Amino acid sequence: MNSPLESEALFELGPIPVTQAILTTWVIMVLLVFGAYMLTRRLTLRPTRWQAAIELIVATLDTQIAETTGARPAPYRAFIGTLFIFILAANWSSLLPGVEPPTAQLETDAALALLVFVSVIWFGVRGDGVSGYLKSFAAPNPLMIPLNILQSLTRVFSMFVRLFGNVMSGVFVIGIVASLAGLLVPIPLMALDLLTGLVQAYIFAVLAMVFIASTVADGTSKQSLTENQKET
Amino acid sequence: MTIDFWGLGLQAVNVLILVWILSRVFWRPVAASITRRQEAAQKMIGSAQAMREKADAAYAEVTEARANIKAERVALLETAKAEAEASAKATLANAQARAEEMRKAAEESIHKQTLSAQKAHAAHASELSLKIAGKLLEHLNGPTAQSAFLAQLVDAITRMSDVDRAALLSSQSTIEVVAPENIGTDRDAIVKAIHKALGAEPELEFVADPALIGGLELRSTHFVLRNSWQADLTQVQKAVTDAA
Numbered sequence: 314m315n316s317p318l319e320s321e322a323l324f325e326l327g328p329i330p331v332t333q334a335i336l337t338t339w340v341i342m343v344l345l346v347f348g349a350y351m352l353t354r355r356l357t358l359r360p361t362r363w364q365a366a367i368e369l370i371v372a373t374l375d376t377q378i379a380e381t382t383g384a385r386p387a388p389y390r391a392f393i394g395t396l397f398i399f400i401l402a403a404n405w406s407s408l409l410p411g412v413e414p415p416t417a418q419l420e421t422d423a424a425l426a427l428l429v430f431v432s433v434i435w436f437g438v439r440g441d442g443v444s445g446y447l448k449s450f451a452a453p454n455p456l457m458i459p460l461n462i463l464q465s466l467t468r469v470f471s472m473f474v475r476l477f478g479n480v481m482s483g484v485f486v487i488g489i490v491a492s493l494a495g496l497l498v499p500i501p502l503m504a505l506d507l508l509t510g511l512v513q514a515y516i517f518a519v520l521a522m523v524f525i526a527s528t529v530a531d532g533t534s535k536q537s538l539t540e541n542q543k544e545t
Numbered sequence: 546m547t548i549d550f551w552g553l554g555l556q557a558v559n560v561l562i563l564v565w566i567l568s569r570v571f572w573r574p575v576a577a578s579i580t581r582r583q584e585a586a587q588k589m590i591g592s593a594q595a596m597r598e599k600a601d602a603a604y605a606e607v608t609e610a611r612a613n614i615k616a617e618r619v620a621l622l623e624t625a626k627a628e629a630e631a632s633a634k635a636t637l638a639n640a641q642a643r644a645e646e647m648r649k650a651a652e653e654s655i656h657k658q659t660l661s662a663q664k665a666h667a668a669h670a671s672e673l674s675l676k677i678a679g680k681l682l683e684h685l686n687g688p689t690a691q692s693a694f695l696a697q698l699v700d701a702i703t704r705m706s707d708v709d710r711a712a713l714l715s716s717q718s719t720i721e722v723v724a725p726e727n728i729g730t731d732r733d734a735i736v737k738a739i740h741k742a743l744g745a746e747p748e749l750e751f752v753a754d755p756a757l758i759g760g761l762e763l764r765s766t767h768f769v770l771r772n773s774w775q776a777d778l779t780q781v782q783k784a785v786t787d788a789a
Contacts, residue, residue, distance in 0.1 A: 329555055330549065330551060331555075346566050352571070423548060424554070
């Protein structure tokens, strides 16, 4: 069994080494895109069971976003929803024999955390403008700027480490037990891994939503405060 | 522990591409479908609301129409009742009038019938009485009665106007002396008395006519001098009939 902390290149595309995780990611992407296309190619006003199911998923996601951010869910739906579905698919891919989940590799989790970090900045800038976003680091007073910057970095780092640790440990434990006890013994652990994978995907998506929401809420509250002051 | 930054970047790009593709292939179409359904549902709710309002309005209209119909029905019933009462009264009055007319006509008819019956009875009674009288007078047709009738005939001839007497005498036909039975012995006395009363001596022919009952009469073509029970009874009968 390879070390989870090291990724081994299967082949290279120019300067880019293509690892097992990247290959698995591509397969997952193709499957997700194909599945999404197949599910949404014939949407009707009178929904089928599949359409009702996917609409329920979208409606639930919208409700979660609306309750968390208090804003319209449309701008965040694609990002948060895709994060959740991709991480879930990646986590559960560990159940297929011979497949190592991409989220058990540092690069994938780091990439996901980096995307969340960038999205927080993106949505913050889009909501309040660059100056408004930068000013949010000076809340409640300028002394908090270093702490706020540190907070925004560490919370993203914690997300990446949490996801990597949980998924990698699950894969590692199942691998060790399978190598020691044979075929059927890891099944309960694999079932537990299913739950862990779902919970981790949910936590990652919710935390991303919370971070984006906090930035947007800060901007919104500031904006509304300035508007109120202008009115008075 | 080393991080492969190429791998990190590639995975970030992979996830970004996935976000972009799924946004177009999955999230937007599904959200649009939900929105479409919500809009359709809203539209249906709106149209249902409009239909309901329409139905409510129609119901209100029907209720009002029913109320109007009810009122109209009551009014029509009252009118019909009044008309029926008036018609009944008119019919009753008409019937009463007709009954009164019929009663009066019946009374008149009864009265007429009574009168005609009375007349008929009176006529019948007078006829009977005259027959009785005739039968009774037949028994009185003796010489005394005959001489009395002769005296009356002579008196009547005497009281005749000159014109009548001249007309009687100038008549071409013979003058008949009519008696109820053949006159035997008294024939000459009668002829003498008549000649004397006429003041002339025309030819006289004696004729028997039992219908006279009793009496003497002079008859020519254009002249009759009545002097008999039968003439008296006829006069009496005429008087009784006229009186009735």
